Amino acid sequence: MTIRITTTRSIVALVLALAYVGLSPAAPAAADREHQQIMADLRMLQEQTQQLQALMNDLGEALKAVNSRIEDQTSLERKAFADGKVQMDTISGDIRVVREKVDETNVRLGTITQELESIRQAIPEPGAIPPAPVSTDTSLTPGAAPPGTPPTTPVTPPAASPGVQPQRLFDGAWGDYTAGNYSLAVEGFGMYLRSFPKSTRAHEAQLYIAEALAWEKKDMEAVVAYERVIANYPGSGSVPMAYYKRGRALERLGETARARESYEALLKQFPDAPETSLGKQRLDGLK
Numbered sequence: 455m456t457i458r459i460t461t462t463r464s465i466v467a468l469v470l471a472l473a474y475v476g477l478s479p480a481a482p483a484a485a486d487r488e489h490q491q492i493m494a495d496l497r498m499l500q501e502q503t504q505q506l507q508a509l510m511n512d513l514g515e516a517l518k519a520v521n522s523r524i525e526d527q528t529s530l531e532r533k534a535f536a537d538g539k540v541q542m543d544t545i546s547g548d549i550r551v552v553r554e555k556v557d558e559t560n561v562r563l564g565t566i567t568q569e570l571e572s573i574r575q576a577i578p579e580p581g582a583i584p585p586a587p588v589s590t591d592t593s594l595t596p597g598a599a600p601p602g603t604p605p606t607t608p609v610t611p612p613a614a615s616p617g618v619q620p621q622r623l624f625d626g627a628w629g630d631y632t633a634g635n636y637s638l639a640v641e642g643f644g645m646y647l648r649s650f651p652k653s654t655r656a657h658e659a660q661l662y663i664a665e666a667l668a669w670e671k672k673d674m675e676a677v678v679a680y681e682r683v684i685a686n687y688p689g690s691g692s693v694p695m696a697y698y699k700r701g702r703a704l705e706r707l708g709e710t711a712r713a714r715e716s717y718e719a720l721l722k723q724f725p726d727a728p729e730t731s732l733g734k735q736r737l738d739g740l741k
Contacts, residue, residue, distance in 0.1 A: 639663075
């Protein structure tokens with residue numbers, strides 16, 4: 455009985471010993487595998503971190519490129535906007551000039567229409583042609599006292615001739631004006647005024663004198679001539695144009711204060727005249 459118990463104990467001890475021997479290497483092997491797994495995971499994390507870092511670097515470079523493009527585009531848009539504004543300002547100025555020219559042309563056309571109508575009315579009938587030789591004969595006559603003009607002036611006799619001579623004298627001065635012979639036009643219109651100061655077209659002659667002087671860049675003399683239109687023919691249709699052109703001449707002379715007064719007088723006295731819109735534009739420009 456005692457021998458059997460001892461043997462049983464021995465067997466149990468042997469089994470336990472074998473179990474211990476068999477289990478003791480298993481624990482270090484499992485730990486080693488776990489360590490290797492952890493290391494593998496760490497390497498994967500490191501690789502993923504490097505990949506993320508590379509992606510972040512690429513993303514940063516891409517953002518820099520996008521920012522640079524945005525800045526370039528913004529700069530181009532600003533420049534385009536500035537250029538567009540300059541072009542718009544230039545176009546606005548050109549449109550203003552064109553409008554001014556159109557208004558001036560309309561005024562000139564109205565004046566020319568009136569002159570053509572006057573010329574039609576002044577054309578002599580077929581039976582009134584003979585007075586022309588009579589005027590030629592009086593020009594050959596040495597008596598220069600009736601005209602009251604200097605004897606050296608060759609165009610003095612026609613100014614004193616009767617009939618249609620006032621219209622012919624006016625037309626001759628007008629022809630010089632339209633041909634660009636402004637000095638001759640000034641002389642012709644001046645002779646017309648001296649010979650026919652009460653003519654219905656006297657205000658036009660005085661206005662054309664001022665215009666011819668302005669075309670010759672004699673702005674100071676032109677201002678005086680425009681002022682004569684305003685002072686001597688206050689109820690005529692040439693006064694609004696005289697106010698406007700007087701302001702332009704004063705602007706060229708650098709006398710902006712007087713020019714402003716001229717435009718203001720035009721707006722106040724002739725609010726419905728065609729020249730008033732031009733005067734308002736010039737006045738706004740001076741302001």
